[in-house]
Amino acid sequence: xxxxxxxxxxxxxxxxxxxxxxxxxxxxxxxxxxxxxxxxxxxxxxxxxxxxxxxxxxxxxxxxxxxxxxxxxxxxxxxxxxxxxxxxxxxxxxxxxxxxxxxxxxxxxxxxxxxxxxxxxxxxxxxxxxxxxxxxxxxxxxxxxxxxxxxxxxxxxxxxxxxxxxxxxxxxxxxxxxxxxxxxxxxxxxxxxxxxxxxxxxxxxxxxxxxxxxxxxxxxxxxxxxxxxxxxxxxxxxxxxxxxxxxxxxxxxxxxxxxxxxxxxxxxxxxxxxxxxxxxxxxxxxxxxxxxxxxxxxxxxxxxxxxxxxxxxxxxxxxxxxxxxxxxxxxxxxxxxxxxxxxxxxxxxxxxxxxxxxxxxxxxxxxxxxxxxxxxxxxxxxxxxxxxxxxxxxx
Amino acid sequence: xxxxxxxxxxxxxxxxxxxxxxxxxxxxxxxxxxxxxxxxxxxxxxxxxxxxxxxxxxxxxxxxxxxxxxxxxxxxxxxxxxxxxxxxxxxxxxxxxxxxxxxxxxxxxxxxxxxxxxxxxxxxxxxxxxxxxxxxxxxxxxxxxxxxxxxxxxxxxxxxxxxxxxxxxxxxxxxxxxxxxxxxxxxxxxxxxxxxxxxxxxxxxxxxxxxxxxxxxxxxxxxxxxxxxxxxxxxxxxxxxxxxxxxxxxxxxxxxxxxxxxxxxxxxxxxxxxxxxxxxxxxxxxxxxxxxxxxxxxxxxxxxxxxxxxxxxxxxxxxxxxxxxxxxxxxxxxxxxxxxxxxxxxxxxxxxxxxxxxxxxxxxxxxxxxxxxxxxxxxxxxxxxxxxxxxxxxx
Numbered sequence: 001x002x003x004x005x006x007x008x009x010x011x012x013x014x015x016x017x018x019x020x021x022x023x024x025x026x027x028x029x030x031x032x033x034x035x036x037x038x039x040x041x042x043x044x045x046x047x048x049x050x051x052x053x054x055x056x057x058x059x060x061x062x063x064x065x066x067x068x069x070x071x072x073x074x075x076x077x078x079x080x081x082x083x084x085x086x087x088x089x090x091x092x093x094x095x096x097x098x099x100x101x102x103x104x105x106x107x108x109x110x111x112x113x114x115x116x117x118x119x120x121x122x123x124x125x126x127x128x129x130x131x132x133x134x135x136x137x138x139x140x141x142x143x144x145x146x147x148x149x150x151x152x153x154x155x156x157x158x159x160x161x162x163x164x165x166x167x168x169x170x171x172x173x174x175x176x177x178x179x180x181x182x183x184x185x186x187x188x189x190x191x192x193x194x195x196x197x198x199x200x201x202x203x204x205x206x207x208x209x210x211x212x213x214x215x216x217x218x219x220x221x222x223x224x225x226x227x228x229x230x231x232x233x234x235x236x237x238x239x240x241x242x243x244x245x246x247x248x249x250x251x252x253x254x255x256x257x258x259x260x261x262x263x264x265x266x267x268x269x270x271x272x273x274x275x276x277x278x279x280x281x282x283x284x285x286x287x288x289x290x291x292x293x294x295x296x297x298x299x300x301x302x303x304x305x306x307x308x309x310x311x312x313x314x315x316x317x318x319x320x321x322x323x324x325x326x327x328x329x330x331x332x333x334x335x336x337x338x339x340x341x342x343x344x345x346x347x348x349x350x351x352x353x354x355x356x357x358x359x360x361x362x363x364x365x366x367x368x369x370x371x372x373x374x375x376x377x378x379x380x381x382x383x384x385x386x387x388x389x390x391x392x393x394x395x
Numbered sequence: 396x397x398x399x400x401x402x403x404x405x406x407x408x409x410x411x412x413x414x415x416x417x418x419x420x421x422x423x424x425x426x427x428x429x430x431x432x433x434x435x436x437x438x439x440x441x442x443x444x445x446x447x448x449x450x451x452x453x454x455x456x457x458x459x460x461x462x463x464x465x466x467x468x469x470x471x472x473x474x475x476x477x478x479x480x481x482x483x484x485x486x487x488x489x490x491x492x493x494x495x496x497x498x499x500x501x502x503x504x505x506x507x508x509x510x511x512x513x514x515x516x517x518x519x520x521x522x523x524x525x526x527x528x529x530x531x532x533x534x535x536x537x538x539x540x541x542x543x544x545x546x547x548x549x550x551x552x553x554x555x556x557x558x559x560x561x562x563x564x565x566x567x568x569x570x571x572x573x574x575x576x577x578x579x580x581x582x583x584x585x586x587x588x589x590x591x592x593x594x595x596x597x598x599x600x601x602x603x604x605x606x607x608x609x610x611x612x613x614x615x616x617x618x619x620x621x622x623x624x625x626x627x628x629x630x631x632x633x634x635x636x637x638x639x640x641x642x643x644x645x646x647x648x649x650x651x652x653x654x655x656x657x658x659x660x661x662x663x664x665x666x667x668x669x670x671x672x673x674x675x676x677x678x679x680x681x682x683x684x685x686x687x688x689x690x691x692x693x694x695x696x697x698x699x700x701x702x703x704x705x706x707x708x709x710x711x712x713x714x715x716x717x718x719x720x721x722x723x724x725x726x727x728x729x730x731x732x733x734x735x736x737x738x739x740x741x742x743x744x745x746x747x748x749x750x751x752x753x754x755x756x757x758x759x760x761x762x763x764x765x766x767x768x769x770x771x772x773x774x775x776x777x778x779x780x781x782x783x784x785x786x787x788x789x790x
Contacts, residue, residue: 096692096721103689105682118722125729126689130722287500294498294521297491326491327513327525334520 016088016113018052020072022104022123024081025057028070029098031255032061034226035068036094042139047091048098049138050111052084060141061094066223067141067258068230089135090119100128141258142247149242150184150208154231154252157239160191161228163202163358163385168221169195179218181266182243192269193221198351199269199388200358217243218266223259230257272374273388279311279340279368282380283333288317288364289356291331295321296349298329306392307349311335311342321349336363343368345375346394352377355387411483411508413447415467417499417518419476420452423465424493426650427456429621430463431489437534442486443493444533445506447479455536456489461618462536462653463625484530485514495523536653537642544637545579545603549626549647552634555586556623558597558753558780563616564590574613576661577638587664588616593746594664594783595753612638613661618654625652667769668783674706674735674763677775678728683712683759684751686726690716691744693724701787702744706730706737716744731758738763740770741789747772750782 032048040046040063049060056073074082090113101109105124112120117132152160161180169177180193190203227250231239240251243261250257295307299321307321315335322328345368356364361379368375377387427443435441435458444455451468469477485508496504500519507515512527547555556575564572575588585598622645626634635646638656645652690702694716702716710730717723740763751759756774763770772782 093721099692100689103685103692105685105689125727126686127725128689128693128722129724131720290498290500291521294495294500294523297494297498298523325526326488327523329524330522332520 013115014086014088014112015115015117016050016052016090016111017085018057018082018111019085020057020082020109020111021080022101022107022109024072025101025109028057028059028072028254029101031070031230032059032068033094033098034230035061035063035066037063038095040064044091044133044137045139046094047133047138048094049089049091049135051089051135052082053087054084057082057084060138062139062141064139065220065260066226068226069141069256069258071254073254088113090117091133091135091138092119092130096130100130142244144242144244144247144249144258146242148210148212149240150189150206150212151238151240152189152204152206153236154239155236156204157250158228158231160189160202160204161224164191164193164200165221165224165228166354166358167193167195167198167200167387171195176218176262176264176266178222179220179262179266180224181269182217182219183215184212184217185215192266194267194269194272194388197348197390198355199272199386200355201269201273201386201388203384214243216266217248218262218264219248219259220262227257227259230255273386274367274369274373274376276369277340277367278370279338279343281311281317281335281343281366281368282337282363283317283335283366285356285359285362285364285379288333289353291319291333292349292352292356295319295329295331296353298323298326299349304392305348305350306346306394307352308344308346308394310344311338314338340368343371345371346392347375347389348392351389355389358387359385408510409481409483409507410510410512411445411447411485411506412480413452413477413506414480415452415477415504415506416475417496417502417504419467420496420504423452423454423467423649424496426465426625427454427463428489428493429625430456430458430461432458433490435459439486439528439532440534441489442528442533443489444484444486444530446484446530447477448482449479452477452479455533457534457536457653459534460615460655461621464536464651464653466649468649483508485512486528486530486533487514487525491525495525537639539637539639539642539644539653541637543603543605543607544635545584545601545607546633546635547584547599547601548631549634550631551599552645553623553626555584555597555599556619559586559588559595560616560619560623561749561753562588562590562593562595562782566590571613571657571659571661573617574615574657574661575619576664577612577614578610579607579612580610587661589662589664589667589783592743592785593750594667594781595750596664596668596781596783598779609638611661612643613657613659614643614654615657622652622654625650668781669762669764669768669771671764672735672762673765674733674738676706676712676730676738676761676763677732677758678712678730678761680751680754680757680759680774683728684748686714686728687744687747687751690714690724690726691748693718693721694744699787700743700745701741701789702747703739703741703789705739706733709733735763738766740766741787742770742784743787746784750784753782754780 051058059070061068072081109123119130119132121128164180183190189206192201242249299305299307310318317333319331359379363380365378365380374388374390446453454465456463467476504518514525514527516523559575578585584601587596637644694700705713712728714726754774758775760773760775769783769785
């Protein structure tokens, strides 16, 4: 080993010198860390970029598909978060830097970069010297003009994501289906996801000053999952959303989330949704979900995880499933109302559970149009959420 | 698919018929489930055995190394846990049975076994029919004569296990080292574990009516981990421990835990423990652990996870570590007392953290006898716990 002894750097040409609240640094490093992938082909993207200016410290993490930028203002609500002694910039290994700041002993952290990019991080009686990388080498984030934008509150945005993203395809056979299709018209945002076996659709009103009209915006499912995770850690606030030809930018307080959009044309899904109904069943969301869950205990042993549903005379549903080796299960679920023809239909228990878990309403309405036609699941008395599942042919 | 329709079994020769509290059943199935392995070579051991008698329901799970038996008394503290309509026995697939009882909708569960071993499990509006296996085919548990036994409270037993089992070897090169050596003499139980690079030793007083003297009891580390997990779910109570030539049995209220013992002779470890001390350091457990933890952030990048420790003039320790690629770290830890020669020593950060994490005392004493000799870590003013670590040679 070389000299391990703690030594003052001989070089006094500091490239950057800052003091920052450890708590603020940990919080913001964790935001941008969500964009950093260890499997990137661009080595510098395994790092986090720090840029210190008089106004504060900007942190950036990116895997080139998703980029997250976070800002620690030197002062906020009369509390001092950071002191910038010498403005400058550096890129530090993301995983190490995140682990280090999380475990440092003091309330504040000093970060000093010398002309060889050696970065000294001190806090309490702890001192780290990390080899930094030149921030000039870090790729630039896409430039986005704020021409057209709209706003959503973070809690509604998270909900919207959760209720649709589960239905995206995990297969790369048709790449557009790995994303969620957003379209905006008449002050409404419609989000659709489908893997061609099931579909989720959610519509919300948006806040915008202008006449926005966009139809083929396809956001990667992975980006939306990352975005939802970040807002778990923040309070409820407004997010400004700006869409360009190949990028979408979510701007919240001190936080910017960029994602590339998927190329290609999203299929028209309106034609998939049956307009007529032959049987309509209204029942409690939770008791139905639990019955399907139990039936699927045996169904998941068979490869397709299929359960059978049958309307019974009167007011109940029968759910059946079996595995030759293990045995069979029979569930009886009380319905509030069953109208129309008798139904016998088979479907994936997993798809049904996925759909029901995203519905917060206590009751759902299921609309069937025959054993081989897609059927719809909707919260009772809500028109802005719709789930569709294709049945499975069984003997 | 065959007939899925819910049908009363035509056969009315019931082999077993019971009603049991779902909560009690879930609790007890979870105990015995811990012994069931899906990788067993004996197919029937993927099941849980149920034996219903007038007194209650006995459940058994086993992977042939560890066996757990649990008992639900029909009545307990004037509360009725179960009704035995027809006594009998059955073996049911463990994973399915555990999942099913956990998710059943009612407060009680009916279990009925017909002469073809088809087992109907009903609760609320849910009905499962599982293919059972003949309980006669289930291997017998070892017969253990209660000749010599002693008792420990579960909280002390758990503590004892935690403080030693972490140091067992994970390599099968010397199988006896994958176990913890228990020896009993003069009303004391001594537990030793070592992987030949570090050692943990804990002694406690035991309750026994007789003159017990046992020295070569080697309990598999995995069994002890399983045992500790079970007692996480129970309150504090007395455990009776019975040791035979090749088995150990832990008997708690309604719960019996059997483990086979490892064959072979455990090495004599007394000679490993240095009797003289050249340097003695007393310092806070938590601040030392945190400093080692930070130093190991870079050390773990190198293959051996080594940190260097140096006593400084006065009252502090220096901890150093470096990774050529990432950088270096320097920690300064205040000591309460340092006496004797100056020390410069290198060791595995992981071993040091493992040892410190098992010490509850706020301060520890570290005794060195030179850079290449094993050193000891002990809680201050406690003689019944000792940790030993072999240093690492560095350049």
